[in-house]
Amino acid sequence: DTGVSQDPRHKITKRGQNVTFRCDPISEHNRLYWYRQTLGQGPEFLTYFQNEAQLEKSRLLSDRFSAERPKGSFSTLEIQRTEQGDSAMYLCASSRGVGLSSYEQYFGPGTRLTVT
């Protein structure tokens, strides 16, 4: 049984560049979540999908951020024109989409982004 996987695990980029992260959820999970976590803080919700539909977006998700889940399986998170403040760990999680189970999230290892 494979858990949630994220790729890449680490990304170093220069300010102004675009980056894209991928998340592969647990196969039978239809909900997928993205969070941002800075050092020593709790995760901040960014967005989530129910199958391929993006149901909620945080106001933290500026116009430079976009997420997709085109076939209801894997998801990508793109950050355009990166800024130093984007440096953080980006976490992906998945869950089954019914009742309490919809919030019992299984997390991936995260992608650590460093913007220089």
Add this chain to the structure above:
Amino acid sequence: AQTVTQSQPEMSVQEAETVTLSCTYDTSENNYYLFWYKQPPSRQMILVIRQEAYKQQNATENRFSVNFQKAAKSFSLKISDSQLGDTAMYFCLNAGNMLTFGGGTRLMVKP
């Protein structure tokens, strides 16, 4: 706005002893769920325990239990018989229409 507060940034406990981590929250929702997650050093987040807000009975999972006080909007985690492997960051999550994590408590279990 929904908030979750973990007032203890760091705690320590001797192995085999009991420790309680606090969590208070503020929400206007009536139906929501509460969770504790554990994040060991350099490892991914793991679900520890869950509580449905409409259930009065406190959840228990082996050595982990909660004290849920809905009126006070309090959701503390008790770890009994602490083990070295319990060393981690612990996060409280309020899940409803919004998903809000607390800032975390770093727990160190000492041998």
